[in-house]
Amino acid sequence: MYLYHYYDKRSGPFRSLTALSAEQSNLILEQMKKERPDSMCAKRDLEYIKKRRNCEAILRREFxxxxxxxxxxxxxxxxxxHSPWLSTWYEQGDFLKIPIDAFDTRKISFTYGDxxxxxxxxxxxxxxxxxxxxxxEEILRIIxxxxxPQEWNDDGAHGPERYIEAHVWTNEPISQITNIGIKN
Structure with a gap:
């Protein structure tokens, strides 16, 4: 199994709006809307950051x-x-592909769908x-x-699940693989 991370080449990988203050994240979101109007991020409403933070609180609590x-x-x-749909989200899209064996799986939660x-x-x-x-272990049974989902619902015709989302709750091994300093 591989985990994929999709991103815009101009920003680089593993940039998180929710790791920033609310003010900073909203400023960056507004900037992306202006500079990258054809990206999926440009279509997010002003409540997105608040909704995402709420969702992350649920993920943390349940995990x-x-x-x-x-x-x-x-x-x-x-x-x-690989998610064909996610690969279209960015104007200058790219991705990283990392084998699951590189991670401590006790530090990854999953949802079946976004x-x-x-x-x-x-x-x-x-x-x-x-x-x-x-x-x-649980997501393997669900799979x-x-x-x-990307094999039976990449176009979203059968519901909102188009991929399995992985939430990596550590910088390891991401910081070594990407050679970037990750702050969180």
């Missing part, structure tokens, strides 16, 4: 209940295997993976049961 280890307050976001719709009260379809955070 802690399962004994997850979190070195960071705000995770690095990755996805399980975490925002996973925990959204607007998505009420009764699927067992709604409102759920998974450990590595066995349902497969990878």
């Amino acid at each position: 802690a209940k399962k004994g997850g280890i979190m070195d960071l307050d705000s995770p690095h976001y990755m996805v399980v295997e 975490s925002m719709p996973t925990f959204s009260p607007k998505v009420q379809d009764g699927k067992e993976y709604r409102n759920q955070v998974y450990t590595y 066995d049961r349902y497969g990878l």
Whole structure:
């Protein structure tokens, strides 16, 4: 299994708006809307940062209940295997591909689909993976049961799940692989 991280080449990998203050993150979001109007980030509303922080609080709380280890307050976001849809999000898109074996999987939580719709009260379809955070061992069982969403729903026609989101709660091994100083 590989984890992928998609990003815009101009910004570089593993830049997190939620790792910044609310004021800084909103300024950067507004700047991206002006400078990168065709990117997915430019389509986010002004409440995005608040919603994302709320979602991260849920992820932290639920992962802690399962004994997850979190070195960071705000995770690095990755996805399980290649997502054709995510590869189109950035005007100058690129990605990093890291084998799962490079990570301490006790420091990674997963949602079957993006975490925002996973925990959204607007998505009420009764699927067992709604409102759920998974450990590595648990997500393997869910993948066995349902497969990878990008294989059966890359276009989003069957619901909001288009990939499996991985929340990496540590800078290791990311900081060594990318040779960048990550602050969080």
